[in-house]
Amino acid sequence: MKNVIEDVTCAGCCCVCDHIQVTTDGQQIIDVQTTCPQGQAWFAQSRQTEKQQPLIKGIDASREAAIARAAGLIQEAQSPLLCGMGQSAVDAQRAAISLADLTGATIDSGASAATRALQQVGEANCTLGEVRSRADLIIYWNAENLRFNAHHQQSLVPPGEPVPRKIVTVGSELPGDSRGVDLSLTVSVEDEFEILWRLRALLKGVALEGTTAGELASLAALMQQSSYIVIFFGPASPDERLFHRKLEALSLLAREIQAERRCHTINVPAAGATKGAEPVLAWQTGYAAAVNFAAGYPRFSPCEYSTVKMLEQGEADLCLLIGEDPLTGLSDQAIQRLQQIPLIHVGPVPLVDLQPEVYIPTGISGIHAAGSLYRFDGTPLPLRALISTQQASEAEILNQIETLLKPVMHIC
Ligand code: SF4
The missing domain is CATH 3.40.50.1220 (TPP-binding domain)
Structure with missing residues (x-):
């Protein structure tokens, strides 16, 4: 007998979408209503585990x-x-x-890198619900996977009146597709630490020179025009040993901005990973x-x-x-x-x-056993047992x- 289950949570990536419709026959999952290929693949794993x-x-x-x-x-x-x-x-x-x-x-x-930074300088973060309702400037810093995730973008659409919002991308390899982006800054991984500190200086009114000074000044101006800034900060590159220093610089930047306006940071795990x-x-x-x-x-x-x-x-x-x-x-x-x-x-x-x-x-x-899982913004979400297993x-x-x-x- 078919069993249609609404509002199922997917643990296929850090977004932990919780609005998916799954149909089972009691033994197997026979249909998953999501347009996300990664989500489809996550639910399809259940066919392998039994063996x-x-x-x-x-x-x-x-x-x-x-x-x-x-x-x-x-x-x-x-x-x-x-x-x-x-x-x-x-x-x-x-x-x-x-x-x-x-x-x-x-x-x-x-x-451990995020934890080192957290222990040193703390962090100010918020839930995706706050981002959706209040953020008027969102910066994707080395978080292109998240920016291109249709389910993430959908989750930021407020239910009522749209929130006027600017979007900025910062990264070493920005894709050509910049639809909906108000400002793009290409920054190499090695320069990120310095750029974060230069941004702090600019926001304090210190004049700077250098190749990125113009673009950074545009970003600083956008920040000064905004009232609620959220920075989605991507994961470390492979073998990046001083990533915690960048996270510390980011937290210090957010702390200084908070003296005048709201600013939160949310760490984004690697593609396909959860929190x-x-x-x-x-x-x-x-x-x-x-x-x-x-x-x-x-x-x-x-x-x-x-x-x-x-x-x-x-x-x-x-x-x-x-x-x-x-x-x-x-x-x-x-x-x-x-x-x-x-x-x-x-x-x-x-x-x-x-x-x-x-x-x-x-x-x-989330497929065979109930429980809970943290979304990447730190919100715990319930997981349900959809089908039985011998495991x-x-x-x-x-x-x-x-x-x-x-x-x-x-x-x-
Ligand atoms: S975006 Fe992530 S959590 Fe949402 S359906 Fe796709 S894999 Fe699952």
Whole structure:
């Protein structure tokens, strides 16, 4: 029998659209009403997960045996690392933090640059609802993926009277299509930090010279004519080591603008990624990334405890990868290290390039399991279970591993 479900949430990217109509026959999803190809692909994954089997060293195993082997490996490790969780639901992220706490592990959401900036200078952000209703100047700074996302643009259309609004794009490789854009500034990745500081100077009335002085002056003038500015700031480029300095400069710029008018910043994850575990890590441990529990309490040190640092410096002797695409954002050196240590993967889709010692398949939160997920503006949205599955959820698997480890860890 057909079952039409309205207002379903899609976790296919950071926008987390929550107005999608899905039709199921009770066992399978048979129709998804969205024009977004990425959203269609996200719902279509459900056909793959059902076929996945737990594996130990690449050989089929029972789920119980795989969970027991994973628990045994974690117990033997001196310095386990938990990472990934990019598209995991909140309950899975909480279960991962609890497991890291029990085992004295390091856990990282992959957002150590944003967290460093946040710890240094704070940030002022707002919800997309505020952007939709109030923003009269929106700046997409290295966030072209978001600017071209039709669902994001739709989400910024207010229900009543349209808000008069200017649009600015800033980036190193701006596409030719600048429809609806009032001002475009081409800025190389290396120059972004300087440009943010030059913009601060211009807004303070300091005269500047240089190649971009004219365009920057136009941007500063637009800012001074606006009453509510929102800057969507894109993710770091691969191997960009000082990205946190840019985020600090951005937050300082927003703080100064706020003396005269409203200005908020919203960090945009990489294309296809969701906000990740930062909000949950922050309210559970006090830090949004790079947290170590070895001392029995949470410690934050992005130079030591980020996933990339832990792997590149050979500090982790076991890695538990959680969720879909857990290798996103890792350097080649970090991935090489993953090939040298025991690996456990808990997630709906097996890894392509690495064979973990233990793989435990899961259902997908938002398709097979209910829960919640943070949108990129920090708003939590509910996920619903649409169809049944034989697979357990990520949270259930992590809780079962913790249950096996609890008596052993208490004896230690
Ligand atoms: S824009 Fe993102 S969240 Fe919305 S339907 Fe597409 S993939 Fe899903």
